[in-house]
Amino acid sequence: MSAASPPAGLLPPMRFPRALLDPLARLPAADDQGLVAVQLEQADGRIRAIHALAAGSGAPLPLALTPLVEPHAHLDKAFSGEAFPNPDGTMAGAMAANGREAAERRADGVRRRGEQALARAWRYGLRAIRSHIDSLGPWATPSWEVLLELRRHWRGRVELQLVAMVPVGYWSTPEGEAFAAWVAARGGLLGGVLGAPFRSTPADRAALLALLRLAERLGCGVDLHVDECAEGHGRGVALVSDLLRRHRLAVPLTCSHASSMALLADRPCRRLVEAMADAAVGVVALPTTNLWLLGKHQRRTPSLRPQAPIRQLQEAGVTVAVGGDNVQDPWFPGGDFDPIALLRFSLAASHLVPWRRLGLSPFSTAAAQLLGLDWDGVLREGSPADLLVLGASSWGELLARPPRRRVLRAGRWLEPPPCEEPSPLLTACHG
Structure with missing residues (x-):
């Protein structure tokens, strides 16, 4: 269960369900798929900040969830x-x-x-x-x-x-x-x-x-x-x-x-x-x-x-x-x-x-x-830096084919299985 540890700071940009982000966070309205483009900041295995990304940034972003x-x-x-x-x-x-x-x-x-x-x-x-x-x-x-x-x-x-x-x-x-x-x-x-x-x-x-x-x-x-x-x-x-x-x-x-x-x-x-x-x-x-x-x-x-x-x-x-x-x-x-x-x-x-x-x-x-878990799974400042990042940029892509994934645990990317081929959407999520 070895893992590589990224430096504290910004995680790669991603699309996140608004329902799994702090309801008090000042973020733009979700799109028609209920998603918001964000960049998360983490340190010491915890979320330090949630930053909104400007709309229309061009490249597709991976869909992400909390575990x-x-x-x-x-x-x-x-x-x-x-x-x-x-x-x-x-x-x-x-x-x-x-x-x-x-x-x-x-x-x-x-x-x-x-x-x-x-x-x-x-x-x-x-x-x-x-x-x-x-x-x-x-x-x-x-x-x-x-x-x-x-x-x-x-x-x-x-x-x-x-x-x-x-x-x-x-x-x-x-x-x-x-x-x-x-x-x-x-x-x-x-x-x-x-x-x-x-x-x-x-x-x-x-x-x-x-x-x-x-x-x-x-x-x-x-x-x-x-x-x-x-x-x-x-x-x-x-x-x-x-x-x-x-x-x-x-x-x-x-x-x-x-x-x-x-x-x-x-x-x-x-x-x-x-x-x-x-x-x-x-x-x-x-x-x-x-x-x-x-x-x-x-x-x-x-x-x-x-x-x-x-x-x-x-x-x-x-x-x-x-x-x-x-x-x-x-x-x-x-x-x-x-x-x-x-x-x-x-x-x-x-x-x-x-x-x-x-x-x-x-x-x-x-x-x-x-x-009765301690964490409800909603990302807030101070919540665990735990993510499930998928090689799909939309719910439609997720339903179309089984996605590749990268899993972040306490700010550390788990190594992908040896047989898993890389996904272009996940190249920034190094494992």
Whole structure:
């Protein structure tokens, strides 16, 4: 992970989303792509000043972002798909292959996969990852020990958050309560699965309420896999929102997936997203895995593609992030912890437009908010001199082809991969 260090002073000119620049900075209005031409001044790994560039300077400038955030991953099973394939690409096939992999899961394998994931994230331009961990079975303790070790090793480069993933009812047992205290003491979150599909029985309601009260007592957050299905019409997120509001529970809570909400008609969907906003529920949409697995038919392409209704949630005031979820495992055969690849896929799959604040925020500021990160990803005087500079000068170029990139960390350019060819737009970003 060697790097070359540029002298303190001005960084190369670039085009930056106005939404990721200090709103109080005196800058010209953004162009029709939401971009502003700037030159940043850095010293000692921090931004010292943001200088506007005059319009019409001639040469195209590279598009730049602050490093992005991965709000939902599974490091313990990443890169296991080749050894444990799911050739049908179905939910049932994924669960079966995941079970076979878990039976053979060992600490050295989790360490190798976790290190590979974090090293790639660092190079690609991620600054934080929240990973769920399968936490019930003989593999649980070794997985936690390894990932806690990796969290310490990568602290200050890629921040790693860990979520204990168990059946929701487990948290109501004496063993579950003891484990929850252990997780909370290590800065982890409590998690689980509602669905799929979620039936919302009285036992489910009691178990979820017990989990929320336990998390409130321990002072930790909750991140649930909810409604990851092509049926059920948002019953899980409806129950979560109802319990938080009815019992006035102060628990930071994220509903990951929330896929079956997409099957609701406009009016009931609007009522549900308003209840979620009132309960301060956050959502992580996961289009890659959901579009790969859900509603799949062997002989036809489904007409309905269940994934979280991002735009409706945002319009109601719900904080929404977009995550990559599974990476080269039985649940999804693709992915690589590359936030730009995820962004390019999700813009089309979810009808997001990056030149608008709410189109870009699920990958940056909203994701940082859901994870409770110290830095919201907006460049200000004194913020980290961390950048993701792309070999594309516009959003259209970014969507047209996978861009080259240069990553700046604390004012130092990371060396590009040996196989990467230079981009004319990035010649000033020496690595």
